Amino acid sequence: VLSAHYDSKTELLDHQQRMFFxxxxxxxxxxxxxxxxxxxxxxxxxxxxxxxxxxVHWTALALALPLLFLAWGLxxxxxxxxxxxxxxxxxxxxxxxxxxxxxxxxLSRGEIILEKxxxxxxxxxxxxxxxxxxxxxxxxxxxxxxxxxxxxxxxxAQDGEYVVWELDGNVFKLIPTTPWLREGLSEAxxxxxxxxxxxxxxxxxxxxxxLLAGIxxxxxxxxDRRLRDTGFHRPSDNLSRLxxxxxxxxxxxxxQFLLAFDQGTSGKP
Numbered sequence: 240v241l242s243a244h245y246d247s248k249t250e251l252l253d254h255q256q257r258m259f260f261x262x263x264x265x266x267x268x269x270x271x272x273x274x275x276x277x278x279x280x281x282x283x284x285x286x287x288x289x290x291x292x293x294x295v296h297w298t299a300l301a302l303a304l305p306l307l308f309l310a311w312g313l314x315x316x317x318x319x320x321x322x323x324x325x326x327x328x329x330x331x332x333x334x335x336x337x338x339x340x341x342x343x344x345x346l347s348r349g350e351i352i353l354e355k356x357x358x359x360x361x362x363x364x365x366x367x368x369x370x371x372x373x374x375x376x377x378x379x380x381x382x383x384x385x386x387x388x389x390x391x392x393x394x395x396a397q398d399g400e401y402v403v404w405e406l407d408g409n410v411f412k413l414i415p416t417t418p419w420l421r422e423g424l425s426e427a428x429x430x431x432x433x434x435x436x437x438x439x440x441x442x443x444x445x446x447x448x449x450l451l452a453g454i455x456x457x458x459x460x461x462x463d464r465r466l467r468d469t470g471f472h473r474p475s476d477n478l479s480r481l482x483x484x485x486x487x488x489x490x491x492x493x494x495q496f497l498l499a500f501d502q503g504t505s506g507k508p
Contacts (some may be wrong), residue, residue, distance in 0.1 A: 240359045241342065241493065242373065242445050243335035243392040244366030247328025250320035250472040257472075260312045261410045270306040274299055324474040329481055331471040335392035335460075336362055338489035351494050356501040359386065363445050369409070373445035377452045387507070388420055389456040390496065391446035394471070396485040399462035401428045401492075406441035407450055407458060413441050414450040420457035423505035427496040428459075431488060439468070459492070461485070 250257065277299035284292040327333070339360050345351050346358065365371030393404075403421045406413040421438075428436040442458055449456035462468055463480060470476060499505040 242361040244363045249326045251316045267309045327477045334396040341490040353501045373448035389449040391458040393460040397461040397463045399464040401436040402439035404440040404442040408447040416457040417455035419506040431491045
């Protein structure tokens with residue numbers, strides 16, 4: 240299964256800035272539970288121990304400040320983003336969809352001959368909302384017919400180096416991507432571009448849905464030379480960031496990988 244997501248969104252913060260808040264979600268949950276307990280505890284201590292009541296009261300107020308910061312940060316990110324100039328979603332993730340459509344065109348015209356390999360191309364929606372599309376696909380389509388592997392594409396056709404992410408998943412659980420797929424993709428990049436793909440990570444992508452189901456997966460993408468892996472979900476994600484010749488190059492890389500996979504030379508155990 241070769242996949243990419245086609246949904247996009249516009250937010251106040253790009254995904255790297257937003258990651259600060261997401262990484263602290265667990266802290267927010269703990270603070271919420273602690274503040275929830277502080278109310279009954281204050282009621283229990285009221286009139287019994289003025290010293291302990293005061294300590295619990297001011298401790299609860301102190302704990303409320305970082306919780307409010309997290310809540311307001313995430314809330315403003317989602318609400319104020321609607322007032323900004325919309326992101327075009329050209330890099331995240333229109334370019335990856337274009338690469339898959341280019342591969343579909345070659346396959347349909349018989350330009351890529353695969354004797355042992357069946358290819359499914361999947362364009363998912365809901366990636367920007369907790370990977371809903373890919374999670375549903377894995378749940379509904381991969382139980383009776385389990386694919387050998389998933390190659391996921393993110394932010395392709397930028398002007399920087401190719402990257403293969405080493406960890407994928409979600410805020411609460413990151414899983415190592417599949418080593419032999421990373422190596423196979425890196426070799427395909429080297430064969431096509433005469434340069435190497437660099438390890439990166441972590442990433443929260445549709446590849447994580449396959450990994451959570453025990454299906455081998457790796458995600459290939461590119462960096463921007465100036466912005467690196469920032470500036471998405473913003474007006475800065477626009478067509479000017481794309482190097483259009485690299486769309487065909489991306490198709491070449493996938494073709495090289497598929498031929499190696501079909502011939503048993505991709506490194507698959």
